[in-house]
Amino acid sequence: MVGGFGLCGTPFTLIDAIIEQPAIRNLTIISNNLGEPGKGLGLLLLSGQIKKAVGSYFTSNRDAVKAWKRGTLEIELYPQGTFVEAIRAGGAGIAAFYVKTGVGTELAKGREERIFNSERNILIEAIRAKAALIKAAKADALGNLIYSKSARNFNPAMATAADVVIAEVDEIVPAGSFDPEQVVTPHNFVDYLVISRYWKEGGVYVKNT
């Protein structure tokens, strides 16, 4: 499970760390996109370590489309809101839920349908992962996390829905530095903190070499 929307809120350093370990293969990546061509998860795709992608929008990475056509990449597609809700449910101890999104479409094929409040709904099972790689702006030493603007996106939900959660952060501050009202992801969801090797230059993340 990997956070981020496109390249926004993506744990670039953690993705690089997987690429540095070519023995790690046949990964199922649960993420909204597979980054962009040659960037973020797009790099991990090019390194041949991804077997399957589960998310909502893979057409923005032409390499993903090519790999799917070649038959080297499996894809499981969800509407974006159903995708994140399945992850939220996975983190909140909910096995499955009914939702009206996608009813009557190709993505509803094979799913159980029930009517609630006169509306058709389909059954979606929760999604969990062995590991979640997420990106936050700041952590305190306990692992409480706060995010930066729209780089929050899928990260807080993913922080709840994996056996091991690794957060890449720009900065670690002493425990107690955050106003408790501002904490978005409480520390008990987070297992490991890694300082990012990337920093923002002119508003764009670049590798700090």
Next chain:
Amino acid sequence: MSKTLDPKKRIASRIAEELKPGMVVNLGVGIPTLIPEFLQQGNGVFLHSENGMLGMGPPPPPEELDMDCISASKHPVTLEPGAAIFSSSDSFGMIRGGHIDVVVLGALQISEKGEIANWAVPGTDILGVGGAMDLVPGAKKIIAAMTHTAKDGSPKLVRELAYPTTGIQCAKLVVTELAVFSINGESMLLEELAEGTTIDELRAVTDARFHVSTALKTWHDGN
């Protein structure tokens, strides 16, 4: 037809007139992203972006670029005073829970009942759906923004969808560069016709059947 605006901008400018102060509005990709340039400053419309923002503002000047602050189309944006940031999970809860007043979507086809096809073309790769299927059942009102015909000249307003549907819920208003139609779930009503276009000319490029409003208006650019 007036030549003052290109077709996509005409559509965007007409839809901007539908957006009123206090409304919470989600703009889909494509033509809807052109709408903000036709909203008056201080218009009071709250733009929602499904990646987790309410109160999305225009693109920043280059020196204030921040790729942590992007729209659902992944373009850099700013935050208006009073804006709020939230997770994707809260954002789609907002959409499904009926807290968005108007969703403006681009479309590949609209049926005469208002059914929407905007995510996949038969015979091509279907590897992305994004938020379209969430926005369609969630919004209080859906406005479809599309050119009247496809690039090959074929009608996009059709009797029945040939492309896969985005959901069973329907558009209430369709705006093309030639006309404005309201749809009540059963049939389409022509409400406005672009200046210089006749009803016969419109029917020639429209596969869907429609009624003509007794109060049909002529649509001039810039009104």
